[in-house]
Amino acid sequence: NTVRFTADVLAGVPSIVIGILGYELLVVPLGHFNGWAGALGLAFIMVPIVARTTEEMLRLVPGSYREASIALGATKARTIVKVVLPAATGGLVTGVMLALARVAGETAPLLFTALGSRFLTVNPNHPFPSLTKQIYDYATGPYAEQKQQAWAGILVLIVLIFGLNVLVRVFTRPRQL
Structure with missing residues (x-):
């Protein structure tokens, strides 16, 4: 009952709150934004969904x-x-996919923890690029080209989530002997 109650409470916490907590608990002590903090923030969002x-x-x-x-x-x-x-x-598998689909569209935890980077990096100890952060930056940018790129990023995100859902359906359908 305690685990169920905790999962229900965590599922209701807004992602901006998780981002701020991630900033205070992970970024401030380390002294810099990093990909690890962003990953932990997103994992914190996924855990209650997967648990339930x-x-x-x-x-x-x-x-x-x-x-x-x-x-x-x-x-x-x-x-x-x-x-x-x-x-x-x-x-x-469907539960994990639901959680992945939820965090695929999250920006707030990444704004406060991974910050974002305009350069592709594979080192999670530094600020880390994120498609959702890039979409946000370009959608709020002043140039028409940036807004077009934001729409392209949205399309990529939708196609990725759709593709993952199709793969889940393919791999979890009942097999005939």
Whole structure:
């Protein structure tokens, strides 16, 4: 109950609050913006979504599956690994995808933690570029070309999220023997 309550509370926290907390707890002590702080801020947004969907998907696995496995002599651990998790895999992957789709569009935590960079970098110890931050910068910019690039970035984001959802559907559909 405590975990469920905590997940529900965290799911309701606005992303701007998570960004400010990330700034105070991760950026200020280190003395600079960095990709690690941005990743942790986004993970903090993902955790309650994944936790709640995982709980729901595991509850949807029929009790008769568990009972049959135990009746055949399997341990609880083996029942979980061989029966419950495979039965819930589609829902678990969907939950992770929902969380990824949510954080793909988040800008506020990245504004306060990773700051953004105009240059592509692979070093997470420095300010890190972000598509959503770039879209925000260009959409609020004064030039028509920047606004066009912002729309292109939005299209890329939509295509990426759509593509991930299609992949989930392909990999989680029931297989025929």
